[in-house]
Amino acid sequence: MDNQEELRRQRRALKEEIEAADRNAFQDDGAFKDREAFQDASGRLRDRSPAAPDLEMVLDIPVRITLEVGGTDMPIRDLLQLHQGAIVELDRQAGDALDVLVNGTLIARGEVVVVEDKLGIRLTEVVSPAERLQSLR
Structure with a gap:
């Protein structure tokens, strides 16, 4: 049970870190502050998309x-x-x-x-x- 709780804690910490990075990347009007912030966010989104199934x-x-x-x-x-x-x-x-x-x-x-x-x-x-x-x- 302790292992599961540790995984939940790590997952929460990672989620908070990503949300903080996203908040810092946006201006008040919702646009990205710079091109690098846009590329970081789009890269994270790409990483979350499911890969094509590997039947092997x-x-x-x-x-x-x-x-x-x-x-x-x-x-x-x-x-x-x-x-x-x-x-x-x-x-x-x-x-x-x-x-x-x-x-x-x-x-x-x-x-x-x-x-x-x-x-x-x-x-x-x-x-x-x-x-x-x-x-x-």
Whole structure:
């Protein structure tokens, strides 16, 4: 907690220093006193603007990809009575596309394929960015 308080104190001190420098740079009419003061202020503003995103920083971050076949709702009583060989009816029709989720967000739909004795998925539809944003709300 002391470390956070120290960071807050330093942030406040820096903010006060910048505000004081800005007050000294302006004349009473709001104009800059000299060209150097203008360049200092514009340089600080430039430093605050966000840089273009650097995708290299995130390319190695692992994400969880999940394929959703379907789902159903059932009371706990029925869940506890399930046994080996029981059949649970899902809310999808046979042949419907599976949902492809990345970290829980729908990004595509596809169909199951077999590749060298392993299951895979062939993407048949990629969700538009607008749909992805809608699913987050």
